[in-house]
Amino acid sequence: MSDVASAIEAFDLTIGRAVDLVPQNDLAAVAAIANRARGRRGFLGETLVLALAGGTGSGKSSLLNAIAGRSIAATGVIRPTTDRALAWLPARPEKGLTELLDRLDIDDRIEHESFPRLALIDLPDHDSIVVQHHLIVERLLPEVDGIVWVFDPQKYRDPLIHETYITRLIDYQDQFVFVLNQIDRVGPRELTRLKADLAESLAADGVEDPQVFGVAAAPPTGAPVNVAEFRRYLGEALDAKNVAAGKLLGDIRRGTRLLLRGAGLDQVPAVEFDTRWPEVRAATVQALVSGSGFEDAICHLGDFITALSVETGPAFGDKVRTRFSPEWLEGALIDAIGDAGGPPPRARQRGRVGRALHGFWSGDQSKAADVAAGPLTAALDARVGLQLREVLWRRGLLGATVALTEIETRRAQQALG
Ligand SMILES: Nc1nc2c(ncn2[C@@H]2O[C@H](COP(=O)(O)OP(=O)(O)OP(=O)(O)O)[C@@H](O)[C@H]2O)c(=O)[nH]1
Ligand SMILES: [Mg+2]
Numbered sequence: 001m002s003d004v005a006s007a008i009e010a011f012d013l014t015i016g017r018a019v020d021l022v023p024q025n026d027l028a029a030v031a032a033i034a035n036r037a038r039g040r041r042g043f044l045g046e047t048l049v050l051a052l053a054g055g056t057g058s059g060k061s062s063l064l065n066a067i068a069g070r071s072i073a074a075t076g077v078i079r080p081t082t083d084r085a086l087a088w089l090p091a092r093p094e095k096g097l098t099e100l101l102d103r104l105d106i107d108d109r110i111e112h113e114s115f116p117r118l119a120l121i122d123l124p125d126h127d128s129i130v131v132q133h134h135l136i137v138e139r140l141l142p143e144v145d146g147i148v149w150v151f152d153p154q155k156y157r158d159p160l161i162h163e164t165y166i167t168r169l170i171d172y173q174d175q176f177v178f179v180l181n182q183i184d185r186v187g188p189r190e191l192t193r194l195k196a197d198l199a200e201s202l203a204a205d206g207v208e209d210p211q212v213f214g215v216a217a218a219p220p221t222g223a224p225v226n227v228a229e230f231r232r233y234l235g236e237a238l239d240a241k242n243v244a245a246g247k248l249l250g251d252i253r254r255g256t257r258l259l260l261r262g263a264g265l266d267q268v269p270a271v272e273f274d275t276r277w278p279e280v281r282a283a284t285v286q287a288l289v290s291g292s293g294f295e296d297a298i299c300h301l302g303d304f305i306t307a308l309s310v311e312t313g314p315a316f317g318d319k320v321r322t323r324f325s326p327e328w329l330e331g332a333l334i335d336a337i338g339d340a341g342g343p344p345p346r347a348r349q350r351g352r353v354g355r356a357l358h359g360f361w362s363g364d365q366s367k368a369a370d371v372a373a374g375p376l377t378a379a380l381d382a383r384v385g386l387q388l389r390e391v392l393w394r395r396g397l398l399g400a401t402v403a404l405t406e407i408e409t410r411r412a413q414q415a416l417g
Contacts (some may be wrong), residue, residue, distance in 0.1 A: 004245050005044040005096060008037045011252045014259055017398045022262025023315045030255040037248055040174060042145040045096040046415050048238040049138050050177070051121040053165070054150035055158050059181035062218035063150055064088055064122045066227040067234070072110050073122045075218065084108055089119040093222035094415075100143055100410040115231070119239055137165065146175040152182045152321075153190075156198045170206040177231070177237075178202060178212045184219035193268070199335060242416050249409045249416075256405045264313015265399045268318070271311050273392050277385055280304040285376050288337065301329045301384060316395060323391065324384075332383040339379035342371035348402050 015034055018027060032165035033298035043049040052060040061073035064086075072088050077257070087101050091111040098117060101109060106121065121144070123137065141147065166176070182200055183191050195212045202210035213233070260266045280300055305324045308319035337343070 003045070003096075003408065003415045004248065005092075007249060007252055007405065007412045008034075008044070008410040009327065010401065011037065014256060014401045014405050017394070017401050018259045018263065020319070021278075021316055021395055021398055022259055027264040028259050028313075030258055033251045033255040037252060039249060040244075041172070042241070042276060043055055043096070043100060043143060045094050046242070047094055047097050047117045048234065048241050049097065049100070049118050049119045049121070049144040050136070050146045050234070050237075051123055051144050052148045052149050052150055053123050053137055054153070055155050055161060058150040058152040058155065059217045060150045063148070063179065063181060063215065063227075063230075064120050064226040066215075066217040067115070067120065068112060069114060069233055072112075074172060078123040083124050085124060086110065086122045087119060088112060088122070090116060093119070104140060104143070115234070116392075118234060127159075138169070141169060141172050141175070141272065144175075146177055146181055146237070147172070148177045150179050150181050151198060153180070153186050153194055156180060156194065156200055162201055163236050166202065166205040166207065173207050176207065177233075178207075178210060180212050180214045181217050182219075183214040184216040184222075184225060209360050225269065245416055246413065249413050252405065256402050256409070260402050261313075262315050263288075263395055263398055264316045265395070265402065267313050269313045269399055270396060271308055271392060273308075276304070277388070281377060281380050281385060284333075285373050288342075288371055289373050289375060294333070297333060298329055298417065301333070302326055305329070308388075311417070312392075320391065324388065329384070332387075333380075334380035335382040336376065337371055340375035342376070351370065415416050 011034060015027070027093070052064060054060055059075075061075040064073050065071050065075065068088060085104070085106045086108040087106050088110050088114070089097060089101070091113050093111070095199065121140070123140075134336055137147070151158075151161075166173075166221075178198070180195055186194060191214060195214055198212050199210045202212075213230055215227055217227060217380070218226065257266075280303075282307050284297045284301040287293060287300060304313055304318060309320040311317070312320060
């Protein structure tokens with residue numbers, strides 16, 4: 001998987017783990033960033049991936065050869081010349097690109113060193129009688145950065161390409177580039193008219209402000225025309241892609257920091273529950289067994305909860321205080337005593353800490369000895385320790401996922417250069 005995609009994935013995971021641990025409005029702001037990231041179209045890697053599409057004989061393969069500066073793809077007069085998609089991709093391609101080509105069943109791959117981070121896919125003609133050709137374009141579109149539609153002076157108004165493809169796929173128009181090839185075959189005045197005419201039919205398809213590049217990829221005599229300009233344009237598109245990806249990564253990092261703060265993880269990453277809990281548990285058991293009282297025992301637990309809630313920051317701390325309220329602790333302690341074989345409480349008045357059992361214990365101190373320390377310790381672990389550990393574990397997990405997202409975004413940023 002490519003680095004930007006990994007960063008988005010880690011970010012999604014972080015958001016999932018932040019639910020219930022950060023304030024709702026922070027979560028909503030971060031979810032909006034994630035939606036934008038997910039909605040981003042194109043190849044989520046550092047390579048600019050473009051597919052060349054268009055009618056047979058328009059010059060797709062010739063354009064690829066002209067950009068490459070050498071003969072890569074077969075071109076010819078017998079139509080269709082290209083019957084299998086061909087990828088021209090950087091040597092040592094990033095993993096995501098190889099995976100994309102695998103997914104698209106594009107097995108013909110030619111590696112190059114000439115244009116770093118540019119991959120072009122030469123497609124078979126769109127109007128071929130072979131149905132799969134049509135399907136390739138539609139499968140490709142969501143996963144590549146763009147489609148270069150190649151027209152020629154004869155068939156640029158071809159209804160099939162306008163109606164079947166461009167109109168139907170108009171939602172992808174930001175990813176479309178339009179090229180009028182074979183301009184060597186027309187004079188300058190004719191060329192102006194043709195470009196205007198093509199732009200007009202594209203506008204009728206729904207393309208906003210269509211721009212048309214005029215090129216001659218393989219004139220019978222002389223060098224290609226305007227191909228150097230087109231290469232420059234591709235360079236700019238690559239820069240634009242990097243800028244957009246950099247911005248996206250910046251957004252992800254901002255969102256991640258928001259979650260970090262929301263969960264109080266920026267203040268205290270870990271509360272060292274496992275080293276502190278045994279002491280609190282021992283003091284609680286001691287209070288009950290030695291008879292200093294139920295209220296005392298509740299106080300030990302309550303103080304611990306307060307300390308944890310202060311340390312874990314306002315948003316998360318609030319959750320801890322609410323979840324482990326004095327009433328809850330009282331109930332849990334009564335249950336723990338019951339589990340340990342202690343005397344059942346005579347009365348239980350929720351909301352008044354310790355009141356219910358105070359008389360019970362202090363009225364008859366000797367009853368304290370009815371509860372054995374060992375079973376009570378185990379029962380406290382089960383009734384209180386486990387629950388606390390679970391909540392703090394989820395917070396820790398969020399912290400770890402935040403760290404993972406940081407690593408992935410930095411890695412992706414580095415790959416972008
Ligand atoms: N005059 C002129 N002929 C060109 C130009 N570009 C390509 N051709 C010719 O047009 C014919 C078709 O070119 P290809 O590049 O094979 O076209 P294609 O779009 O790949 O065709 P398919 O693979 O069948 O879809 C070839 O004979 C080329 O030599 C150009 O700029 N000017
Ligand atoms: Mg071809």
